[in-house]
Ligand SMILES: Nc1ncnc2c1ncn2[C@@H]1O[C@H](COP(=O)(O)OP(=O)(O)OP(=O)(O)O)[C@@H](O)[C@H]1O
């Protein structure tokens with residue numbers, strides 16, 4: 735058994751009095767596409783943000799390729815925070831793409847993709863721009879490098895955001911509803927880029943309501959409901975014969991939207 739790329743153990747997340755994630759245990763296999771599905775408000779984004787360390791879990795442990803992220807357990811079983819430099823090192827293995835692309839409006843596509851390389855990673859300008867160009871070409875936007883976000887379609891902007899994350903050479907990519915803000919005709923181009931990435935063996939965690947994508951590209955599907963992980967399994971187990979009543983109810987809602995043929 736390979737070490738999981740990400741391992742989540744007994745993760746709890748509270749916002750004030752509200753418990754949003756309750757005792758999540760999840761292994762993300764290396765080199766595969768894992769999908770998180772579940773109703774609105776079930777905690778999908780919060781779980782992804784905890785894995786990216788954009789939120790700090792209230793309890794529990796996360797490891798990334800065997801290294802503790804954020805907190806570790808002392809020999810006495812106490813939970814201690816790791817030094818900031820160590821947290822940065824583990825976090826740098828993870829790239830994230832959001833529903834809202836969050837590009838800098840005053841920078842070109844090339845600027846957006848090369849900025850962190852130059853300013854955070856101190857890569858010399860020319861090399862940073864070469865690496866950024868290579869990523870833009872990879873997402874099919876080599877010819878749009880000089881365009882500003884406002885001059886790009888939503889699908890193109892999201893592909894720039896993917897290129898920006900990839901330029902930092904993450905080992906794991908997290909996607910939080912990357913196509914939800916897009917018109918249906920632009921969704922396909924983003925999903926195709928994600929499919930290519932999956933085919934290259936990138937470890938991916940994808941939150942998506944694109945049940946068709948989850949069913950055809952996903953290799954592990956986890957279903958979250960009210961902050962609890964109710965089920966993790968292979969796509970066939972989840973979609974073809976859902977056993978859990980809440981999952982069945984959820985799929986009824988989404989499969990009604992015409993995706994049923996994709997998983998039949
Ligand atoms: N910063 C916050 N402060 C307080 N409550 C929050 C915060 N972020 C999220 N929540 C709450 O946590 C719960 C889970 O939210 P989350 O955004 O993770 O759900 P989700 O599954 O991603 O939903 P959606 O499908 O609508 O994106 C919700 O009840 C939400 O209101």
Ligand SMILES: [Mg+2]
Pocket residue numbers: 778779780910
């Ligand atoms: Mg969300």
